[in-house]
Amino acid sequence: MSRDTRAAVRRLSDAVHDSALDAWRGTGDPSTLSELSRAHERVSAAYWRGAYEELSKLVSQVLLEGRARHAHATGHERERLGSLLASTYQFASSAALLLGQRDLSLSALTSARSMAEDSGDEVLSALLASTLSWIHLRSARVPRAVAVAEQAALRIEPCFSRADRPQLLAYGRLMISAAVAASRQGDAVSADDHLSQAHAAAARLGGDEAMYGTHFGPTAASTEAVGIAVALGNHGRALQLASRTQLPPAMPKLARNRYKLDVALAQCSAGxxxxAGDTLIEVGLDAPEWVRHQALPGVIGQRIAKVSTARVRSISEAIGVPLVA
Structure with a gap:
């Protein structure tokens, strides 16, 4: 972790805990709802670029000033602030998890759930369950990761003929979470079943959409299918799916690079x-700080090292990450 990223983690931690303790001590009035909404949009953009220093500063503003305003807000403004704060806590939780700070991630998600319940936003509450499933997955609590996603999906399961778009997005995202977690425990039947539901929701949406910074649609369903095939050991199928997958220019950087790591792993397994090395270099150059906190580059590097240690050294030098001991 670079010095700037360590500083960002500390700033995230301060923002999450100080805001929960109502510790804003700014001068004058906190930012307005409109100003906080614009800052939240920049939070989302910074997260998906992997710009953690910028993200931590924006999260601090939204959480500290947003909680100060929320304490005295009423009616529609209070509901909107609650949703905005919940989503910002969710971004803080996801960023902390990516940077290896599990306890901070859980603290942020706890505050997010409280704010979402206060706002009465059922779609946002469902999306928070997807993040909780991911935390369990990264903590090697795979059965719990599956259960959390499945239970939340049941609570928001849409009638496809008349479901609104936010509901379809949340349901599809949860089905992806359940499918990914099921694949990690080798349950191909459940993974395929959940993935088919995600594809159905994506088809009903008809295009990629984002809500509260969460992206879902045909692109997410297709790219996640590749990762699921890799996890189940179906590397030939993963490469076949990848050959038919088109990445739109608007696809978030981190989602694109996470997908490419799955492709690189499948390429390694296919010899x-x-x-695979070229793909890994693409990822490392595109998202240098993010890739440091991913496990797959090391796995890919170890496999390439069995063929050529010189190649692994050149990749390590190119992306600035030691891939083998």
Whole structure:
């Protein structure tokens, strides 16, 4: 972790805990709802770029000033602030988890759930369950990760003929979470079943959409299918799916690079070590700080090292990450 990223983690931690303790001590009035909404949009953009220093500063503003305003707000403004704060806590939780700070991630998600319940936003509450499932997955609590996603999906399961778009987005995202977690425990039947539901929700949406900074649609369903095939050991199928997958220019950087790591792992398993190395270099150059906190580059590096240690050294030098001991 670089010095700037360590500072960002500390700023995230201060923002999450100080806001929960109502510790804003700014001068004058906190930012307006409109100003906080614009800051939240920048939070989302910074997260998906992997710009953690910028993200931590924006999260601090939204959480500290937003909680100060929320304490005295009423009616519609209070509901809107509650949703905005919950989503910002969710971004803080996800960023903390990516940076290896599990306890901070859980603290942020606890505050997010409280704010979402206060706002009465059922879609946002469902999306928070997707983040909780991811925390359990990263903590090697795979059965719990599956259960959390499945239970939340049941609570918001849509009637496809008349479901509104936010409901479809949340349900599809939860089905992806359940499918990914099921694949990690080798349950191909459940993974395929959940993935088919995600594809159905994506088809009903008809295009990629984002809500509260969560992205879902045909692109997410297709790219996640590749990762699920890799996790189940179906590397040939993963490469076949990847050959038919088109990445739109608007796809968030982190989602694009996470998908490429799955492709690189499938390429390695198929003996395509040079192509896997090229893919890994693409990811490392595109998201240098993010890639430091991912496990797959090391796995890919170890496999390439069995063929050529010189190649692994050149990849490590190119992306600035040691891939083998």
């Amino acid at each position: 395509m070590h040079d192509r």
